[in-house]
Amino acid sequence: MPTWQLRLLRGRPGGSPRLEIYRVELPAEAYLIDAVEKIWAEQDRSLLFRHACHHASCGACGVRVNGRERLMCITPLREFSPDRPIQVEPLRHFPWLGDLLVDVSPMMRRMAEVGFAIVRQDELTADRPLPEGIERITRFEDCIECGLCLSACPVMAADEAYLGPATLAAIERMLKEPRGGDTARLLTLADDPHGAWRCHSAMECTAVCPSNVDPASAIGRLRRRLIAERFRRWIGGGR
Amino acid sequence: MKEAPRWKRASGWVDLRGRREGGLAFLLMRLTGIGLVIYLFIHLYVLRLLAQGPEAWDAFIAMAKSPLFLALDGLLILGILYHALNGVRVTLLGLGIGVPHQARLFWGVMALTLLVTAIAAYAIFTIAG
Numbered sequence: 001m002p003t004w005q006l007r008l009l010r011g012r013p014g015g016s017p018r019l020e021i022y023r024v025e026l027p028a029e030a031y032l033i034d035a036v037e038k039i040w041a042e043q044d045r046s047l048l049f050r051h052a053c054h055h056a057s058c059g060a061c062g063v064r065v066n067g068r069e070r071l072m073c074i075t076p077l078r079e080f081s082p083d084r085p086i087q088v089e090p091l092r093h094f095p096w097l098g099d100l101l102v103d104v105s106p107m108m109r110r111m112a113e114v115g116f117a118i119v120r121q122d123e124l125t126a127d128r129p130l131p132e133g134i135e136r137i138t139r140f141e142d143c144i145e146c147g148l149c150l151s152a153c154p155v156m157a158a159d160e161a162y163l164g165p166a167t168l169a170a171i172e173r174m175l176k177e178p179r180g181g182d183t184a185r186l187l188t189l190a191d192d193p194h195g196a197w198r199c200h201s202a203m204e205c206t207a208v209c210p211s212n213v214d215p216a217s218a219i220g221r222l223r224r225r226l227i228a229e230r231f232r233r234w235i236g237g238g239r
Numbered sequence: 240m241k242e243a244p245r246w247k248r249a250s251g252w253v254d255l256r257g258r259r260e261g262g263l264a265f266l267l268m269r270l271t272g273i274g275l276v277i278y279l280f281i282h283l284y285v286l287r288l289l290a291q292g293p294e295a296w297d298a299f300i301a302m303a304k305s306p307l308f309l310a311l312d313g314l315l316i317l318g319i320l321y322h323a324l325n326g327v328r329v330t331l332l333g334l335g336i337g338v339p340h341q342a343r344l345f346w347g348v349m350a351l352t353l354l355v356t357a358i359a360a361y362a363i364f365t366i367a368g
Binding site: 064066067068069092093152154155156157158199200201202203204206207214216217218219220221223224 | 259261262264341
């Protein structure tokens with residue numbers, strides 16, 4: 001069984017963060033979350049990290065692996081070589097609580113403000129015929145609120161008031177199917193210097209999203225909607 | 240719980256670790272943008288020589304024909320071209336157009352920028368050098 005080297009960022013707010021090497025024996029079929037849990041269980045119980053479902057449903061175990069935003073539960077160890085340390089750091093652009101743990105409550109508050117809820121009406125599968133005139137089914141409720149997109153977005157680094165890719169994608173989704181929601185309030189929320197217009201199209205949100213939400217495209221569609229709404233107002237239609 | 244200081248958060252946009260083409264394009268866009276603003280002020284400062292008579296201006300023009308200045312002209316063209324071409328790319332992407340092709344568009348912008356800069360640099364050194 002190979003021995004994997006993990007270089008974890010350790011520390012607490014107010015102290016000096018440092019990178020520490022840990023070695024764990026695990027089969028190549030294991031995942032990064034298994035390695036971090038084993039370190040916690042066998043070597044250091046003070047290690048702070050988040051985890052829950054172990055199958056990319058809860059979005060709790062987001063970290064940066066060799067600089068890139070990933071969910072530990074779907075990052076297989078076989079992607080790496082046992083000869084080189086796998087560097088694991090907390091997500092960027094969130095308040096740091098210690099080790100690999102960040103406070104995701106700012107993102108959750110923004111999502112709550114939008115009123116975003118994960119609702120799956122019907123799971124259409126490949127073996128069921130598509131309705132006439134429909135070429136493909138797109139699921140829209142895929143966001144697992146993991147925060148990887150916020151960590152990857154360079155604009156988040158420069159503007160702490162920026163709503164962020166997840167929230168803007170949620171607004172766009174809610175506008176598509178408001179279910180009685182207040183669309184005018186959502187449009188006002190998005191039509192703000194810290195809203196849809198702050199995005200600089202770095203596209204990193206879409207690149208790191210583990211659920212194919214594609215926030216970058218959603219923000220583009222949201223902007224088109226906002227432009228249409230503004231045009232409508234100019235010609236006297238109101239919102 | 241302690242937030243990172245503002246300067247540290249603001250410097251995050253230059254951190255390219257783990258970033259792909261989109262992040263690199265964003266960084267280059269900002270750097271060329273800052274460079275072009277600085278150039279604008281230098282340009283306006285230099286133009287004031289016109290008010291000091293033909294001697295002052297001619298002396299500057301003689302200096303501007305030095306290889307170093309010509310190379311800086313090439314750098315300026317590189318910055319302008321990248322900023323303008325990537326600006327078109329960002330405008331399209333910002334409206335949700337061509338998002339799946341954003342990386343290819345970036346490399347297209349880079350290729351066109353380098354090609355036109357090379358042609359312009361050749362022309363600059365041939366004509367003025």
